[in-house]
Amino acid sequence: MTDLAGFWRHTPRLTLLAMAVLLIAGGLMAVASETAYREEKVGDVEVQTRILAITTTAALSFNDRPTAGEYLTALSASPEFEAAGIYDAGGTLFAAYTAPGMKPVPPMAEPPGHHFDDDTLTVNVPVMQDGHRIGSVSLRTELEPFARRAERYVGMALLLAMTLLIVLVLGAAQAALTRANHDLAERARDLSAANRALNAEIAERERVEAALRQSQKMEAMGQLTGGIAHDFNNLLQALSSCLQLVGRRAKEPSIQPLLETGQQAIDRGAKLVQQLMAFARRQTLRPEPMDVRDRLLGMADLLTRAIRADITLETQVEPGLWPVEVDPTQFELAILNLAVNARDAMPEGGRLRITARNRPVDGAGGDLVQVTVSDTGTGMEAEVKARVFEPFFTTKEVGKGSGLGLAQVYGFTRQSSGRVEIDSAPGQGTAVSLFLPRTVKPVAAPAKERSLDTARGAGRRLLLVEDDPIVGSMVAAALDEMGYAVLRAGNAEEALVLLSDRALLIDILFSDVVMPGAMNGIDLAHTARRLRPGLPVVLTTGYSEDIARTEGVRVLPKPYRVRELAELLEAALGAGVRVR
Amino acid sequence: MEERTLRWCSPLALSLVMVLAGAPVSIASAEPLEAAVKATFLYKFIAFVAWPPGAFATADSPFRLCVEGPDPFGDLLDRAVAGQSAGGRPIQLMRRPQFEKGSGCHLLYGTLAMDRLRGEPVLTVSDADAPGGSAAGAVITFVLQEDRVRFAIDAAAAQGNRLAISSKLMSLSVRP
Structure with a gap:
């Protein structure tokens, strides 16, 4: 199939070649035919001239001009003879014949042989008698007119014309086909490019919309959580005050344990409220210029204890890391939260890596410091990833986690004018990056x-x-x-x-x-x-x-x-x- | 080739007849030029005539050209045949008052009656203004036409003498 298609693709070239061969063959045949015709003609006329020469020997020998003239006049029976002449031994014209309207033969004899002039053939033959040349005969005939000769080639010319026509049609068809193919290919390319662009745009829009939705959701949750936490804090405050008042007034000893239990519940509630506040970015931060490197190195022991022995901890900090202005305690808590999550994601052990590096940002927004906590753990599904920052969302079993760890990370970075990015896939581990704005304020040495x-x-x-x-x-x-x-x-x-x-x-x-x-x-x-x-x-x-x-x-x-x-x-x- | 020549002869003969009809024969006196032409013609006739095989004794026997009676040519004839040959044979000139049968002549010019040589392989040539005239019985008879030397050929006489005369020569023959 492919071979056949390849063959047909070469058709125009082959046809051209065939036409060239045909043309050359035609030309050669025409030349050969023309040559053959001339040779044949020369032969014919020479025979006739020889006959005439032999016939005229007696007339020449006996100087009989009238008879010689009559011999020549007999030539008028054939219209192809234009002129003829008999010359004596001295080359002088002895007798001549000229057809009506034709040029007479020259007055002096020409050397033996033949020559073509325009459309005539002249043959000169010596007249011999007993081995002696007693004169010569010249006979001029008209050749078949070129038009009539050309008629013989009409068939071939027709064939050539047909071939040319076929080649032209084929060429035109091929050109049209090629152009059409080209147009089609271009249109297909355009279409596919447009489709790609459209898909990319759709994907981008979906991503942006998803991000917007997520952002709106988190915002709404933050507001809700913040509002609830604030109200709850007030309620708890009031409840606590109430219990203290009751404790002062009640003299009954058996009431004290009840009050303590109540106070414990309020304490637990207050803890939760505080964490909720952190997520809702309503907590009171005490930001100060801080060297992330110092912080992270200082946390090394703490982190080593927080994770298990089967997990290796790697810390990489870019030299010349910029300082950031955040609440150090909350920062340490965020890193610790991430480390604990990483630990829990690696039940079989693995590697916990904390990296910090500068992220120069061109234009608006300012430079950032990126702190990434990554693990080689189980990773998470996209659905989980979309919700990890929500408060109380947890994949850990009941009692193992509060579901507020990442919420704290989220709230802390947002409140510190930064952002959080999470990169994770099932089996690929998880990397959480905090992007914190760079500060130009000098760092106080807390060493x-x-x-x-x-x-x-x-x-x-x-x-x-x-x-x-x-x-x-x-x-x-x-x-x-x-x-x-x-x-x-x-x-x-x-x-x-x-x-x-x-x-x-x-x-x-x-x-x-x-x-x-x-x-x-x-x-x-x-x-x-x-x-x-x-x-x-x-x-x-x-x-x-x-x-x-x-x-x-x-x-x-x-x-x-x-x-x-x-x-x-x-x-x-x-x-x-x-x-x- | 022969056929071709013969074919051309018929219209030629017809035209000759027409020419002769309107042109009475005028006899001019023999002039030296006339004699010279005749002498040349005598020699030239040889090429157009074929003798029977027995006419020559051997393959290289000479060709005998005989002049009978008074010789009108003088040394003109000698000059005409000098250095020439007749089909490879040397030409031998013989002059006698009279030639009889068996004299070995191949061509005989004379003004006497030629009937005596009938049957001999000899080309007899005579003059129209000779005493015997065209009736002398010669194979070829010289005539003068429009001041030109022409000749008439008696085909029957030629046949009688067992001579084959080329049609080319025949075509030049005038009516005696």
């Missing part, structure tokens, strides 16, 4: 404060009770940095198991008040002091400081600074020694 804290509680064993793993990890890291040997417990029951172990040396207990389970921090404090009298206890809570006015128990109001924690722990330890 000394940290070194001051370091090794303050050297050698002391501290039992940390904190249900929130992120907060727990952070605090544990901070305590570790101060030189404490930290024991961890996720709730009061776990802590009690550790406290019950007499062999275990514990110098101080640091616990959250609001915790899941049957016991809260206050209950734990009481029980602990029963189990280990004189054990210094520090409780922390975002709410009522009154609830924990127990002997030997100190309360650290949330949120607190590491320095405050360190000082309080130190104070508690010092007091505990005295008590003991």
Whole structure:
């Protein structure tokens, strides 16, 4: 099929070739025919001239002009003879014949042979007698007129004309076909280009619309969440105040536990509200110029503890990284949130990579610093990806996550005039990038404060009770940095198991008040002091400081600074020694 | 070729007849020029006549050209045949008052009656103004027409003498 198509594609060329061959053959044939005709004619006329020469020998010999003239006149029977002449031995014209209206023969004899002039053929033949030349005869005949000769070639000319016509038609058809094909191909190209452009536009529009929808949704959620959180905060505040008032007035001892339970519930609610506020970007930020490099390197220990041993941590920071102006605590919390999520996405272990680099932006918008936390974990489906930043959206099993981690990341970056991008696909891992605006303000050096804290509680064993793993990890890291040997417990029951172990040396207990389970921090404090009298206890809570006015128990109001924690722990330890 | 020549002869003969009818024969006196022409003609006749095989003794026997009686040519004839040949044979001139049968002549010019030589392979040539005239019985008889020397050929006499005369020569023959 292809071969045949290829053959037909060559048809015009082949036809041209065939026509050229035909033309050449025709020309050669015409020339050959013409030559043959002339040769034949020469032969014919020569024979006739010889006959005439032989016939005239006697007339010439006996000088008989009239007879010679009559011989010649006999030629008039044929119209093809134009003129004839008989010359004597001296070459002088002896007798002549000229057809009507024709040119006479020359007066002197021409040498023997033949020659063509225009449309005539002249043949000269010597007249011989006994081996002697006694004269010559000249005979001039008209050749067949060219027009009549040409008639013989009419057939061939017709054939040629037909071939030419066919070639012309074929050529025209081929040209038209080629042009049509070309047009068609061009139109198809245009069409496909237009289609591509259209598809690209549709895709772009869909993407933009999706982004807009997502943005609107997040905005709406933020407003809703913010509004609810604000109202709830007020309600909780009011409720808390109410409970405190009730506590002061009620003398019935049995009412106190009820009040405490109520206060615990309010504490938990307050925690949630705070996280909601973070998402709704309503939290109070304390932004300061910050060196991301210092922060990330400072968090290394904390992060190592937050993730498991089967996960390797890599931190890459571009040299000369620009500073950003954000709330350092919230920044650390965001990174920690991402690290915990990454850890949970890698149940089989893997690699957690934190990179930070400059992202110069041309034109409006200003330069950015990109901090990316990526893992080699399970990744997520597009549907999940679209909703991860929503508050309370979680894929973790009940009780394992609050669904507020990424919401905090989202709220924090948005409130810091930055943005978050998430890149993930099932099996391909997840990369979350924070884009934070660059700042030109100088960074204050906080290094000394940290070194001051370091090794303050050297050698002391501290039992940390904190249900929130992120907060727990952070605090544990901070305590570790101060030189404490930290024991961890996720709730009061776990802590009690550790406290019950007499062999275990514990110098101080640091616990959250609001915790899941049957016991809260206050209950734990009481029980602990029963189990280990004189054990210094520090409780922390975002709410009522009154609830924990127990002997030997100190309360650290949330949120607190590491320095405050360190000082309080130190104070508690010092007091505990005295008590003991 | 012969046929072609013969075909051309018929209209030629007709025209000759017409010419002769309107032109009475005028006899001019013999002039030296006339004699010279006749002498040349005598020699030239040889080429147009074929003798029977027995006419020559051998393949290289000479051709005998005989002049009978008074010789009108003198040395003109000698000059005409000098260095010439007749079909490869040398030409031998013989002059006698009279030639008889068996004299070996191949061509005989004379003004006597030629009947005596009938049957001999000899081309007899005579003059129209000779005593015997055209009735002398010669094969070829010279005549003068319009001051030109022409000749008449008696085909029957030629046949009688077993001579084959070329039609080319025949075509030049005038009516005696």
